[in-house]
Amino acid sequence: MTVQTRGRGSMRGVSLWFVATGSVFVTLGMLGGIAMAVSSDHTLAPAHAHLNLVGWVTMALFGIYYHLVPAAADTRLARVHYTIATAGVLAMVPGIILAALERDELLVAVGSLLTLGSMLIFVFTVFRHRA
Template structure:
């Protein structure tokens, strides 16, 4: 089985690939209405999850924990809710999904906060 760092990178790369096609579509169409959703797909999906992947690569002890799996679950669910949630909010169709996505995303960051303070950077053994 691949480790959690791989899954974070895989999710991050999927996000930025979609985000770039979305950006190209916005640029060609001249309709930038969805820029906030595009921005969050790239910044929360690609940049943030890519940084999580880097952290777990250099801190293998943290990557082996159940907390790391929970972290991945909250991070992915957060992006899957916050991006369409922002799109819905921009369309004027309600903010509930964006709010749920925000809560999931901040929970993911709180898990990361605990992880960093527990393991520091570079810890190899549990």
């Protein structure tokens, strides 16, 4: 893997998409955490945890990787990866909420499979773009 860094402050493309989307997700996660703390109702803690972990940490790490490995970022697969990763979070977190409220588990299953698919794309990408 050849690691190339771009100039300071020049994150763009799929790298920026991942980090910017993750930043929105963590902000929503923080707001949810504050709401739980204020209400003393932690029923939705699993959704909060997944939004912060998958929505922020994982998305940000993907973005950093793509920033450091521009050859990987400049592929159609990277854009597909972003779409699937984002769709996974957008389905999984509301799905966890529905499951926690004992309403339905289909959406969390779909979101989980999309998230797994996203990670498999990432694993493939990392091995594909090694040195």
